[in-house]
Structure formats: structure tokens, C-alpha cells
Amino acid sequence: MHHWLLQAATALAICAVPGVATAQTELPPQLTQDPQSDVPIAIQQLRWVMNDADVNALTFRSMDTLFTTRSVPRSGPIWHLPREDHALNYTYDYDGQSYTPKQFLDRTYTNALLVMKNGHIVYENYRNNTNPQTRFIGWSMTKSLTSILVGIALQEGRIKSLDDRIETYLPELKGGGYEGVTIRQLLQMRSGVDYEERYDFAHPGAAAKNHINALVKNVARFADPARTIKRVETPGKTFEYRTLDTAVLGWLLEQVSGGNTLAGYMTQRLWEPLGAESDGFFIMDGPPGVGREFNGAGYNATLRDFARVGLMMMQGGRANGHQIVPEDWVKMSTAPTEGNGEGGYGMQWWTFGGGAYSAIGLQGQYIYVDPKTETIVVKLSYFPPGNMAASDETAAFLKATSAWSPE
Incomplete structure (x- = not known):
């Protein structure tokens, strides 16, 4: 086929397909709010949908x-x-x-x-x-x-006792909801901090926003909210599953590992x-x-x-x-x-x-x-x-x- 005929055929094929994208897919509004991310838009989009049933057999x-x-x-x-x-x-x-x-x-x-x-x-x-x-x-x-x-x-x-308060090792947590929480209480998911493990990304709460900022947009560390988070009840009183508690344990391990x-x-x-x-x-x-x-x-x-x-x-x-x-x-x-x-x-x-x-x-x-x-x-x-x-x-x-x- 002549070069100009090939170009014309290609153009006709594109025009015949409705809704062909001429620009990169737009991000959902939850990802366009400040702070802005340097992660490529296509990667943010894939991270946004990675748990979905039509792709997770591959993404996982x-x-x-x-x-x-x-x-x-x-x-x-x-x-x-x-x-x-x-x-x-x-x-x-x-x-x-x-x-x-x-x-x-x-x-x-x-x-x-x-x-x-x-x-x-x-x-x-x-x-x-x-x-x-x-x-x-x-x-x-x-x-x-x-x-x-x-x-x-x-x-x-490296850890002296499970009943040590976490701020003994992580003084950055003084003044927030984690102050006074013991390592044992973190292990047992009994920190009492205000972090509901709910991932409603359409209406993101604390956990969903943290996931978006730390993992989708890469603009914050996952454990960062632990510095300022509020407390909702006495540490040790009630079990409530919180990934943030485990993130604090990871921060602890990093701190006590001798520079590792x-x-x-x-x-x-x-x-x-x-x-x-x-x-x-x-x-x-x-x-x-x-x-x-x-x-x-x-x-x-x-x-x-x-x-x-x-x-x-x-x-x-x-x-x-x-x-x-x-x-x-x-x-x-x-x-x-x-x-x-x-x-x-x-x-x-x-x-x-x-x-x-x-x-x-x-x-x-x-x-x-x-x-x-x-x-x-x-x-x-x-x-x-x-x-x-x-x-x-x-x-x-x-x-x-x-x-x-x-x-």
C-alpha cells in the first residue's frame, strides 16, 4: 500500500472508533487535590484500581x-x-x-x-x-x-519491655494520641487512637486519605499521621484493627535496629x-x-x-x-x-x-x-x-x- 493510502486508512480507522482518547486518562478528584504528586498519572491510576476484581489477579x-x-x-x-x-x-x-x-x-x-x-x-x-x-x-x-x-x-x-511506652523510643509521638500507648497495646491493636480502618475512597476518611497520600501519590509516609492523631479512648481498653498501629511498630523497629x-x-x-x-x-x-x-x-x-x-x-x-x-x-x-x-x-x-x-x-x-x-x-x-x-x-x-x- 502506498504511504499516503496507509496514512488515510489509519486516520479513517481512528475516526471510526467512538471516544478514542486523545489525552491521558484524568485522575479521580481524590487524587488531584493538594499536595500534588510526582508519580506518573498512569501509575497513580493503576494504584487507584489495583484492588479491583477485574485486575487484581494480575496486580497482586x-x-x-x-x-x-x-x-x-x-x-x-x-x-x-x-x-x-x-x-x-x-x-x-x-x-x-x-x-x-x-x-x-x-x-x-x-x-x-x-x-x-x-x-x-x-x-x-x-x-x-x-x-x-x-x-x-x-x-x-x-x-x-x-x-x-x-x-x-x-x-x-533492642526493646527492653513490651510494656514500655512507645514515645520512649519514638519521641516524635509525644503530644499526640500515641503518647502513653505501650508496645504491647500496639501489638494487640488496642492503641485507642482515632483511626477507623475504613477504605471508602469515594468519601475518604483518615485511613483512606492516608492510603492515597502515602501509597498512591507518594507524598507522605504512612506512619506520619501518628505524630498528630487524636485519641478516642483509653489505650488497652478496646480492640480495633488499625494498620497505623503496625506502621508505628515498623517505625519502632527501624529506630532500634542500629541504623538499619x-x-x-x-x-x-x-x-x-x-x-x-x-x-x-x-x-x-x-x-x-x-x-x-x-x-x-x-x-x-x-x-x-x-x-x-x-x-x-x-x-x-x-x-x-x-x-x-x-x-x-x-x-x-x-x-x-x-x-x-x-x-x-x-x-x-x-x-x-x-x-x-x-x-x-x-x-x-x-x-x-x-x-x-x-x-x-x-x-x-x-x-x-x-x-x-x-x-x-x-x-x-x-x-x-x-x-x-x-x-
Whole structure:
């Protein structure tokens, strides 16, 4: 085709398509308010929708393409996980019906699933173009990793006591709602500060605004509101889930780590001795170069390395020939301080009753541990936002998996 004919055909094709964009997509008004962001508009837009059901199967394992990151590299001998593959030949009951594990995968939006029994991998499945090298966002499973690091820092004497007031270590918090709150109360989500964990982005409150500024626009650090936040009730009185409490714990760890970053401290104290087989990484809040690791919900790792964390916990804090975190810390942090065990909360771990507990992340991320049956389940998912049915069904599957014995 002649050059001018090609140009004409192209022009006609463009004109024939209604509504062809001639400029970059406009940001929602919540992202255009001051302070202004240097993050490219296309990236802000992707971060804005990253949890949505039509893209999250992809975004939840692509966080290093959306965010500035800080690596937590592996080093040294890999902790070998023996395997004895078995079919998951049982059923689970949910909402009056019986289902197979194969049905469970699609019904609960699974990207990857691993089951361990008696220290062996018995089932491992990667879906939606993922593989053993894929690194998945853990969302609030990161809170449980933060708890492990607090236990290590306590053992090392970097933290003197869980009953120390947080401003002893972070004097920047004097005068605000966090003054007088103890490290124990932060771990138990009992700070009493005015921070409702509600992410209504159409009408953003404190938590949603913090998410927008720290993670979408990168104009503030996630923990910054802790400096001036108000108090709504006495510290220690009431459990209320707040990611800001965990962000303050991350700030504490950074402060006591001897000039290290949180990622550096985690590398040396957890990830290397754990025998991880792949590097992990944090997504970063705030402006590049001055932000810190989003330790409330921003850690990414492979399916097997998340399983290694679960196995370490099940073995009383021991992994790959190392006692990484004290056994007493494992018991204390996973014992319920809220609720009666089933549906309870410990120190950044959720409890399921009967001694079982789990790290749980937004929209279907789980490291489930049942020491009595020596069961570990890691499920990495892409639940649609707000889908509680998938969570309830997953709880039924986890219970059935604990009760199952491979043959």
C-alpha cells in the first residue's frame, strides 16, 4: 500500500472508533487535590484500581511494577522443604453444600495454593500464569512478619519491655494520641487512637486519605499521621484493627535496629536464617528515597517462602537449623488476647480456635498454621473487594484441611 493510502486508512480507522482518547486518562478528584504528586498519572491510576476484581489477579503479583520497592534478599543455604505429593481427596462443607478442593480453587479466586502436612509439601498449585518464582503481595500478612521482628528485637534487648511506652523510643509521638500507648497495646491493636480502618475512597476518611497520600501519590509516609492523631479512648481498653498501629511498630523497629532499615533488619534476622529460596521485597510509602517500608501490608514473597514462615512458626520459631524467634514469643503472639480463640486476635496474628492461627491479608492471603495436626496452608488469592463469602468459605476449607490425613 502506498504511504499516503496507509496514512488515510489509519486516520479513517481512528475516526471510526467512538471516544478514542486523545489525552491521558484524568485522575479521580481524590487524587488531584493538594499536595500534588510526582508519580506518573498512569501509575497513580493503576494504584487507584489495583484492588479491583477485574485486575487484581494480575496486580497482586506485580507490585514491583507499580511501586518503588526495597529488597529483602536471601542468602546462604536454602531450607529444603521435603515433599510427598497427594491428591486432596476430601471435601469441605460450606453453606449447606459439600465441595471438593478442586472446586475451592475457582470458587475462592485462588492464584496459588500450598498445603503442608507433617513438615512435607503434599500439594502445590500455581494458577493464572503464576509459577514458583512469582512473588505475591501478602497484604496484612505483613503484620504477622512485623510481629516476628518485634519478638526478635525484644530478645536482642533492642526493646527492653513490651510494656514500655512507645514515645520512649519514638519521641516524635509525644503530644499526640500515641503518647502513653505501650508496645504491647500496639501489638494487640488496642492503641485507642482515632483511626477507623475504613477504605471508602469515594468519601475518604483518615485511613483512606492516608492510603492515597502515602501509597498512591507518594507524598507522605504512612506512619506520619501518628505524630498528630487524636485519641478516642483509653489505650488497652478496646480492640480495633488499625494498620497505623503496625506502621508505628515498623517505625519502632527501624529506630532500634542500629541504623538499619526495616528491610535490612529483616534480611539479617529473618530472611537469611530462614533459608528463603527467593528474595522478598517491600513496597515503599512516601517520596522515593525518603519513604519507608510499608510494613502494615506491603511485603511480597513466593508461595514457598511464605510457607517457610508458617513452618518456622509451627516449629516453635526454629528454621533451617536456627532458632530465629524465641519459642515463648511464638506461643504468646499467637494466643488470643481478643475473643475466645476462634475468630480471635493475638499479637498481629488471627486465631482460629484449638491452637490454630493465621496471618491474613486483604482479599484472601493466608499463612494458616495448625500445630495440633501439623498442617500449614498458604493461599494467595484475588478476592473481589469486600467479598466476605470467599473468606467464610476459605475458613471452612482450612478446617477440613486440618482434619484431613493424606493416605
